Amino acid sequence: MADSAALYRTVRLIRRFEQQAIEMVRSGLIAGGIHPYIGEEAIAAGVCAALRPDDFITSTHRGHGHVLAKGSDPARMLAELAGRATGLNGGRGGSMHAADVSAGIYGANAIVGASAAIAAGAAWSHRRSGRDTVVATFFGDGAVNQGVLLETLNLAALRRLPVIFVCENNGFATSMRVQDTTAGTITGRAEAFGIPARTVDGMDPEVVLAAAASAVARARAGDGPAFLECLTYRFDAHHTWEYAVRPRYRTEEEVAAGRVRDPVEIQAARVPPALRARIDDEIEELLEEARRFVDASAEPDPAGALDYLYADGLRARAGSI
Amino acid sequence: MPLLSYLRALNRALAAEMERDPAVCVFGEDIGIAVSNVTTGLLKRFGPDRVIDMPISEQAFTSFATGAAMSGARPVVEFQIPALLFLVFEQIANQAHKFSLMTGGQVKIPVTYLLPNSGSRVGWAGQHSDHPYSLFAHVGVKTVVPATPADAYGLLVSAIRDDDPVIVFGPAGAAARREDVDFGTLAPVPLGVARVHRPGTDVTVVAVGHLVHDALAVADELAGAISVEVFDPRTLYPFDWTALAESLERTGRLVVIDDSNRSCGIGGEILATAAEEMHLIAPPKRVTRPDGAVLPFARELDLALQPTRGQLRAAIEAVAKGR
Numbered sequence A: 001m002a003d004s005a006a007l008y009r010t011v012r013l014i015r016r017f018e019q020q021a022i023e024m025v026r027s028g029l030i031a032g033g034i035h036p037y038i039g040e041e042a043i044a045a046g047v048c049a050a051l052r053p054d055d056f057i058t059s060t061h062r063g064h065g066h067v068l069a070k071g072s073d074p075a076r077m078l079a080e081l082a083g084r085a086t087g088l089n090g091g092r093g094g095s096m097h098a099a100d101v102s103a104g105i106y107g108a109n110a111i112v113g114a115s116a117a118i119a120a121g122a123a124w125s126h127r128r129s130g131r132d133t134v135v136a137t138f139f140g141d142g143a144v145n146q147g148v149l150l151e152t153l154n155l156a157a158l159r160r161l162p163v164i165f166v167c168e169n170n171g172f173a174t175s176m177r178v179q180d181t182t183a184g185t186i187t188g189r190a191e192a193f194g195i196p197a198r199t200v201d202g203m204d205p206e207v208v209l210a211a212a213a214s215a216v217a218r219a220r221a222g223d224g225p226a227f228l229e230c231l232t233y234r235f236d237a238h239h240t241w242e243y244a245v246r247p248r249y250r251t252e253e254e255v256a257a258g259r260v261r262d263p264v265e266i267q268a269a270r271v272p273p274a275l276r277a278r279i280d281d282e283i284e285e286l287l288e289e290a291r292r293f294v295d296a297s298a299e300p301d302p303a304g305a306l307d308y309l310y311a312d313g314l315r316a317r318a319g320s321i
Numbered sequence B: 001m002p003l004l005s006y007l008r009a010l011n012r013a014l015a016a017e018m019e020r021d022p023a024v025c026v027f028g029e030d031i032g033i034a035v036s037n038v039t040t041g042l043l044k045r046f047g048p049d050r051v052i053d054m055p056i057s058e059q060a061f062t063s064f065a066t067g068a069a070m071s072g073a074r075p076v077v078e079f080q081i082p083a084l085l086f087l088v089f090e091q092i093a094n095q096a097h098k099f100s101l102m103t104g105g106q107v108k109i110p111v112t113y114l115l116p117n118s119g120s121r122v123g124w125a126g127q128h129s130d131h132p133y134s135l136f137a138h139v140g141v142k143t144v145v146p147a148t149p150a151d152a153y154g155l156l157v158s159a160i161r162d163d164d165p166v167i168v169f170g171p172a173g174a175a176a177r178r179e180d181v182d183f184g185t186l187a188p189v190p191l192g193v194a195r196v197h198r199p200g201t202d203v204t205v206v207a208v209g210h211l212v213h214d215a216l217a218v219a220d221e222l223a224g225a226i227s228v229e230v231f232d233p234r235t236l237y238p239f240d241w242t243a244l245a246e247s248l249e250r251t252g253r254l255v256v257i258d259d260s261n262r263s264c265g266i267g268g269e270i271l272a273t274a275a276e277e278m279h280l281i282a283p284p285k286r287v288t289r290p291d292g293a294v295l296p297f298a299r300e301l302d303l304a305l306q307p308t309r310g311q312l313r314a315a316i317e318a319v320a321k322g323r
Helices: A004-026 A041-049 A064-069 A074-081 A115-128 A141-145 A147-158 A186-192 A205-220 A252-258 A263-268 A273-296 B006-020 B042-046 B058-070 B089-102 B133-139 B149-161 B211-222 B241-251 B266-277 B299-304 B309-321
Strands: A056-058 A135-140 A163-169 A197-201 A226-231 B003-005 B024-028 B051-053 B074-078 B112-118 B142-144 B166-171 B178-180 B195-198 B203-207 B228-232 B235-237 B254-261 B285-289
Touching: A004 A041, A004 A064, A004 A074, A004 A205, A004 A263, A004 A273, A041 A064, A041 A135, A041 A163, A041 A205, A041 A226, A041 A263, A056 A115, A064 A074, A074 A273, A115 A135, A115 A147, A115 A163, A115 B058, A135 A141, A141 A147, A141 A163, A141 A186, A147 A163, A147 A186, A147 B058, A163 A186, A163 A205, A186 A197, A186 A226, A197 A205, A205 A226, A205 A263, B003 B006, B003 B149, B006 B024, B006 B042, B006 B112, B006 B149, B006 B166, B024 B058, B042 B051, B058 B074, B058 B089, B089 B133, B112 B149, B133 B142, B133 B166, B133 B235, B133 B254, B133 B266, B142 B149, B149 B166, B149 B178, B195 B211, B203 B211, B203 B241, B203 B309, B211 B228, B211 B254, B211 B309, B228 B241, B241 B266, B254 B266, B254 B309, B266 B285, B285 B309
Parallel strands: A056 A135, A135 A163, A163 A226, A197 A226, B024 B051, B024 B074, B074 B112, B112 B166, B142 B166, B203 B228, B203 B254, B254 B285
Antiparallel strands: B003 B178, B142 B235, B195 B228
């Protein structure tokens, strides 16, 4: 079980990583922009601290935090965002598809709600091969109205699969407020399928960890899926295009109020200052090194743009012959 | 020799692969009682851990197969109705198909999608009569449409052993086919390799799936007047362009009969590729469903929108005269 310092290290790493990634979006080093996870770090940190290295996760378009918390290499993750050959996916996935199977990450997914069914299938397959691994699947409040996610809740409950459904309720599906998109309750959806569901403070890493740990223990013991609704707030943009477009769907006052409880500060208060300073320094060093790694990494060779399209190496016809 | 039916061939392929490889499992609706006659006996033989009756949640169980495949399973997903593919286009085209490239080769997705009654069964109307194989060839999912029982066996075996998603269309129009086969000779048929059912010197007819049998019948009718080569691609993607080029070297004339809607159907791709790259001495023709076809219910109306032997014969005669 992770201690307070380890949780602090994770939320701080995600925060600083995202801040660095945003700078790299602004300077043009990261194409296409990102969906910053800033403000929601406690969820990835708490849930992943409850998992073993051989457990798996599936993630979302806002997935950097999950990838880092599950233990992937920040340098290779940053290189993936920058589209370098040394990135986790060799520059083929980018922010919305970062995957690291060696660290138990089946990948971020750019279609809202899409990865839960993949997680359920993986959990079924793992269990069938005699492993006691658990799969945690992250999604936002926007996903709870996607049919495939609701279908998956039924399937996972029916087959008592070791899946932890983690809803990161940040109050907004892009610009749409949860109360304008969601009838009933979020946990009520899970409960309708007989899945135990809890709503927890998603700003406090230790609260998330405690809730996740009991859900994981239950799933690992063969007692089936669990559902966690983690209440959180997205401090930054839905996507970095907001910096240019400046859509008005929440006021500055509201954002300021939402940022009062900061997961990094909440966890920082639990770590002795000297240790905290050491962790902070270590993270700065790690991220500087990651940045140097990106700068030293080559862009992928355009001749290989169709590499990996087929697992058996089939070469697709070129677009101009 | 014993007679092997088309659906029985699919059933034998499933059983043989499940016997050979414990990673192979089958997901679908009503497969325990084998409503579409291809999963017969599998539940009893391999048990409910490998033959899984799913709730009517096609989107979830299609991506469930993707997740299972990432983690070592080799699922076969059966769909009773071809139009269900429209529900799961996201799960196949946008998820399963893209994972290998998007992850830089970290995962492979060895899933087979099996459509044992694709196309028209006459009288099943607008939402049960589609034949959307061209859509999958377009997005780059490996796509096979066997015409005969032995090919159905061999191509399904190869699909299951393939490390990428493969979709297998078993046209309803071929389901009643039976073939004299020594069961001991049933063997895998490699993906991407065409078959010439009947050699000819005047016109190459590329026929897809069940239409191979119509093409053979028309070739018989025309024998003596026009020598028709009946070319069965068997796999639509990847297409055996080399074999087609060889056939057209001999004939220089091309007709395609394809149960797709006309716009952007595989027939259009075959004509385009032949026109760009191959030996043609006369303008080619294709016989297809009309643009945007929705098959109406009444038998006469349903049949009116499917490619016919009469249309094929007229097309062959026109191309044979063309210059």
